[in-house]
Amino acid sequence: MINIAFLGNKYISDEIKSLLSGDAIPTTTTKADIFILSVDSANDLINQPKRFDKPTILYIKKNDPNLISIIKNYNFSGILTASISKENLIKKIMTIPGMESNKNIDELEILKSKILAKAENIPPLPVVAQELLKLTRSDETSLKLIIEKIKTDQGISSKVLKLINSPFYALRKEISSIDQASMLLGTTTIKNIVLSISIEEFYKKNFSLYKTTGNELWQHSHDTAVIAEFLGKKCKLDPDACYLSGLMHDVGKIVLVDFLLKEVDDYNDEKKLTGTTHQEIASVILSKWGVNKDIINAVLEHHNLSDNIFEKVLYYSNQISHNMNDEGLFETIKKELKIKIDDLLSILEHFRDSKHE
């Protein structure tokens, strides 16, 4: 028998009390082992304390879409969002303490389906990015037309120039126009840089539960893209596809971050908390955005070393982007991808310099 204090809405509490009769003893907050706080909807939480001194399960009658964002601020040990069977309710109580690591399967399944639904409803890419994604290397004329359009957009142009003038591209003099840039670096480089810029908006949110900022995460994606493009060229792969895979590899985090209830270190933590990972969510987002299958597969596998050379390039590019000083990693890459280490080190030097600016 468990001692439970029933808090919140009296009528809803009575429903749970009768459901638990025979298994629980209703008691006061001082004598209780756990609390069950019953509310009708997420709005009712406003009047409730944010911290409870005993493990507390939230029982919410109406399935409210705002719930996820509101409950982040509370320290609940479990959440029941819909009508629940006695069996599941007891199972839920028995998993306390530490609901984050012991969430029952049903609850994770519900959460996962909500996350997938949000990924399915991701806003489309900006029009310019949609147009660029459709182009191949042979579409020089269309690419030039798009670049002409970009030139008329002050915002994008100045961002392109800022990225191009970063030490990575190792240009001897400062570039001040898009025309100059496309002459020196080629239209494809401009295309890829514009793609990076066009997804920046999606990263403008709070990523503190990933222990990073939106800007850092976007910068990491761009770095990974540039490294992947470089390695891709060396490995005789399509460098644009490599770039895109690097750029998009962590895009799942832009949706998943809204569902994390505490800080995470890696995708295993994501899985425990949400039932899914940023790789899986990225695959949903990328298919919505019409990105091709090979890229989606590489993104799905970017935390596992596979035998596929394209996937390997993305895997190592992500690793390099995280560990730019890891000599052992460079040695491994040299052997695995059979590329000259000098080229790799010189590109990383530019990266490192740019980080210290």
Ligand SMILES: [Fe+2]
């Ligand atoms: Fe990742």
Ligand SMILES: [Fe+2]
């Ligand atoms: Fe990453």
